[in-house]
Amino acid sequence: MKSLISYAVIIVASLALRPLTAPTVIPQTTAYEATVIYAGPSDSFQQLGKLNPGLPINVIERNHTGMWVHIVRKADDQVTQDGWVISAFLNRDDTLQFGDVPINTTIADADPTTVNSKSLASLYAVPVIPTISEAMVDVYKHGQESGNMSNAITKVGDSLSENVQYLMPMSNPERKLGPYSYLTDTVDYYGGSVANESVAARLGMSTYGVVDPFWADKAKCQAAETPLDCEYRIKKPSIAFIMFGPNDVRSMTDDKYAGQMRQIIEDTLAHGTIPVISTFSAHPEEEFFWQSVNFNLQLVALAQEYQIPLINLWAAARVLPEYGLDRDKVHLKVSGFAYLKYDTGHEAFYGVVLHNLLSICTLDDIRHKLGIEVQK
Amino acid sequence: MKRFCIGLCLVFGLMLTACGGGSATTNNDDAGKVVVQYLQAKIDSKRDTLQSLLCASQETNLDREAQSFSGVKAHLDNVTCQKDANANTVTCSGAIVAEYNGENTNFPLTKYNMVQEDGQWKWCGEAG
Numbered sequence: 095m096k097s098l099i100s101y102a103v104i105i106v107a108s109l110a111l112r113p114l115t116a117p118t119v120i121p122q123t124t125a126y127e128a129t130v131i132y133a134g135p136s137d138s139f140q141q142l143g144k145l146n147p148g149l150p151i152n153v154i155e156r157n158h159t160g161m162w163v164h165i166v167r168k169a170d171d172q173v174t175q176d177g178w179v180i181s182a183f184l185n186r187d188d189t190l191q192f193g194d195v196p197i198n199t200t201i202a203d204a205d206p207t208t209v210n211s212k213s214l215a216s217l218y219a220v221p222v223i224p225t226i227s228e229a230m231v232d233v234y235k236h237g238q239e240s241g242n243m244s245n246a247i248t249k250v251g252d253s254l255s256e257n258v259q260y261l262m263p264m265s266n267p268e269r270k271l272g273p274y275s276y277l278t279d280t281v282d283y284y285g286g287s288v289a290n291e292s293v294a295a296r297l298g299m300s301t302y303g304v305v306d307p308f309w310a311d312k313a314k315c316q317a318a319e320t321p322l323d324c325e326y327r328i329k330k331p332s333i334a335f336i337m338f339g340p341n342d343v344r345s346m347t348d349d350k351y352a353g354q355m356r357q358i359i360e361d362t363l364a365h366g367t368i369p370v371i372s373t374f375s376a377h378p379e380e381e382f383f384w385q386s387v388n389f390n391l392q393l394v395a396l397a398q399e400y401q402i403p404l405i406n407l408w409a410a411a412r413v414l415p416e417y418g419l420d421r422d423k424v425h426l427k428v429s430g431f432a433y434l435k436y437d438t439g440h441e442a443f444y445g446v447v448l449h450n451l452l453s454i455c456t457l458d459d460i461r462h463k464l465g466i467e468v469q470k
Numbered sequence: 471m472k473r474f475c476i477g478l479c480l481v482f483g484l485m486l487t488a489c490g491g492g493s494a495t496t497n498n499d500d501a502g503k504v505v506v507q508y509l510q511a512k513i514d515s516k517r518d519t520l521q522s523l524l525c526a527s528q529e530t531n532l533d534r535e536a537q538s539f540s541g542v543k544a545h546l547d548n549v550t551c552q553k554d555a556n557a558n559t560v561t562c563s564g565a566i567v568a569e570y571n572g573e574n575t576n577f578p579l580t581k582y583n584m585v586q587e588d589g590q591w592k593w594c595g596e597a598g
Contacts, residue, residue, distance in 0.1 A: 253570065298568055298570035300538060300541050302534045303541075317598045318597070342541070345515075345540045425571075
């Protein structure tokens with residue numbers, strides 16, 4: 095009898111410990127082309143083999159975004175292949191929804207031990223999607239008291255941010271989120287606020303330009319106002335996506351860059367706006383590659399110091415063709431679609447599509463952290 | 471001969487007075503020229519020139535002033551600057567045109583504060 099009660103307790107406990115998101119049916123799919131299987135959700139992990147197209151697999155877990163999924167292939171009830179693949183190479187029908195796939199919260203986004211450079215290993219070790227700190231909840235509350243708009247976001251940066259395909263497609267009612275439909279509420283909530291361009295994101299702008307009144311749009315900004323202050327006054331955003339580096343890296347030292355980013359972060363926090371900063375992709379064949387790595391490490395240090403969210407675009411883009419960059423090896427490659435299109439795996443081919451995905455995932459986490467429910 | 475000498479001295483004296491007034495940096499034309507020099511140095515990222523034309527209260531912004539156009543190819547387009555009457559400001563027309571990745575962006579010019587330091591006009595930020 096005693097052992098029976100023990101068993102019952104174990105069964106009840108195991109049921110209680112089941113993840114709430116556990117699917118009743120494990121999604122099945124196939125790869126549409128041969129893809130490498132890794133020991134974890136990054137190409138820095140050990141390669142375990144190759145998944146050939148057309149073979150049925152079960153998707154049992156995903157990483158934070160869903161860009162990588164943990165798959166298992168069985169034959170005659172025996173596991174024949176078990177590892178992580180880029181989800182973009184899987185056939186995506188409506189049954190594959192990442193919202194139904196449990197998130198593996200224990201595995202790291204990369205294996206830095208396989209990288210033979212201390213600087214690169216340090217960058218790989220930073221999570222792709224940040225954990226949102228309690229400090230950002232306080233910043234948000236301060237911003238709300240100051241009149242910021244809860245559902246307004248903006249972008250701050252150079253031509254990579256100014257690009258009309260970055261964030262602005264969120265405002266387009268046409269969308270194909272594919273397996274990322276779990277992000278629908280977040281896109282709905284914030285999308286309308288990015289329909290118009292930001293005066294703090296311009297071609298050729300640097301960390302100096304964004305705090306220089308010369309760079310302000312005189313038709314929209316007040317006399318002697320910086321583009322950054324102007325944008326925050328006009329839009330009153332609760333969240334700002336900030337990315338500088340590809341321009342600055344050509345003419346600035348690490349210290350000067352960190353100093354300017356610090357000023358931008360502090361100005362943003364003072365407005366009660368959550369600054370979401372991002373590392374930037376760089377091509378190893380590009381002249382300023384190692385300086386870009388150093389700049390990105392400065393961003394990591396600043397994010398830790400201020401407890402602000404940091405998107406590790408640099409690490410996530412490593413697996414993309416040409417690191418997600420266009421032929422000039424500076425700008426992120428665009429897909430050409432003016433709406434969010436994730437039904438065909440573009441996030442694994444175009445840097446801008448990946449940048450959007452990581453930004454929206456971070457936005458989703460921030461929204462949940464702030465307890466904002468979307469009214470249907 | 472004496473009258474001629476006195477007349478010559480008077481004319482010379484008047485010329486000296488006129489020249490003295492003109493050479494002083496308080497001349498209204500000079501303030502406008504300083505701004506044009508400043509704008510050219512800014513788009514050329516010439517730090518030393520900017521430092522010599524920047525007022526003391528703006529010196530903390532020297533890095534920004536010298537670097538903010540360093541990532542683009544820029545030129546001045548139809549720029550004229552004139553000191554405003556009864557005010558220590560200079561109003562400019564025209565624009566800075568910056569080219570980046572084959573695309574031009576216009577930065578229309580506006581009104582700038584000027585102060586006199588060490589007998590020279592100095593650029594002192596946008597007029598609010």
